[in-house]
Amino acid sequence: MKIIILGAGAWGTALAVSAGNNLLAAHRVVLWARNADQTSAMQTQRENVRYLPGITLPPAVTLSGVAVNQLDALVAHADLVIVATPMAGLRGMLTRLQHCRVPVAWLCKGFEAAGPDASGLLANEIQKQVAPSLKAGVLSGPSFALEVAQGQPTALVVASVHESVRDALVSAFHSQTLRVYANDDIIGVEVGGAVKNVLAIATGLCDGLNLGFNARAALITRGLAEMTRLGLALGATAETFMGLSGLGDLVLTATGDLSRNRRVGLALAKGQTLTQAVASLGHVAEGVYSARTVVQRAASVGVEMPIAEAVVALLDGQIEPTEAVAQLMGREPTTELV
Numbered sequence: 144m145k146i147i148i149l150g151a152g153a154w155g156t157a158l159a160v161s162a163g164n165n166l167l168a169a170h171r172v173v174l175w176a177r178n179a180d181q182t183s184a185m186q187t188q189r190e191n192v193r194y195l196p197g198i199t200l201p202p203a204v205t206l207s208g209v210a211v212n213q214l215d216a217l218v219a220h221a222d223l224v225i226v227a228t229p230m231a232g233l234r235g236m237l238t239r240l241q242h243c244r245v246p247v248a249w250l251c252k253g254f255e256a257a258g259p260d261a262s263g264l265l266a267n268e269i270q271k272q273v274a275p276s277l278k279a280g281v282l283s284g285p286s287f288a289l290e291v292a293q294g295q296p297t298a299l300v301v302a303s304v305h306e307s308v309r310d311a312l313v314s315a316f317h318s319q320t321l322r323v324y325a326n327d328d329i330i331g332v333e334v335g336g337a338v339k340n341v342l343a344i345a346t347g348l349c350d351g352l353n354l355g356f357n358a359r360a361a362l363i364t365r366g367l368a369e370m371t372r373l374g375l376a377l378g379a380t381a382e383t384f385m386g387l388s389g390l391g392d393l394v395l396t397a398t399g400d401l402s403r404n405r406r407v408g409l410a411l412a413k414g415q416t417l418t419q420a421v422a423s424l425g426h427v428a429e430g431v432y433s434a435r436t437v438v439q440r441a442a443s444v445g446v447e448m449p450i451a452e453a454v455v456a457l458l459d460g461q462i463e464p465t466e467a468v469a470q471l472m473g474r475e476p477t478t479e480l481v
Contacts, residue, residue: 151227247280
């Protein structure tokens, strides 16, 4: 299979390495980077020094630095196209790929930033707007790029309404170290991937304030309830949130030390400003940019998300870390299943 991966960040590179190392499948992988200097450096060093230092690109992975307006020619003979840009770049990339004849999938997690008159869209909703004829889907689940690149055991989920897309993604990435499950609930998978980033900031804050394991367990559990409520309101299936893209991704991102969103919460708890916390990462923390949109989208469908709302107030500088905790603990009693 010939796989084109558009975007040479940590996650795009990790999947290229994983697929390229699957010798039984004999995939051919082309990793495209927008930056010509980055492409040249990776070609020379056979390593993505900026995003995955120490990981060697296998021989099956080739590099491409063609201009954006030449992408049509690059994907013309592909069997599968993977969009590995952040959420902010997805709309433009899908617009360019709108006439692609092979399956397309994206890796980004989150809601598109909301404008004055918009409530923010999931990736599949963006695709329906700008490229409705594409057969497309998402690859998601609990995964740190470094561990996937190192070949450590990982399980992911692919979601699409098209069986052919699910089959293509399983064929491309399922291996001895990467187990890939299929799901047709793309809404649920995407909601889980978006909301868990916001909840991970809250959990990092909780741990940074040394509130204990009880508090962490409560945050994760109630966060899962918020995620599920929003997903159901948008048309998802409840069972999806007990799977890899729901509970699985939430636990990983909220507790794993490689989680950028968790590290933002830890930094804020130590008194850093949001600008300082983000600058220290060197990578995108999607929860910072999608938190407000998550809350706005929830409000638009009448869903209450108190943890996410507290995160937004914290990121906006409206409350201090300790006030965020007090705000959540001071809510009126209620039954658990709401």
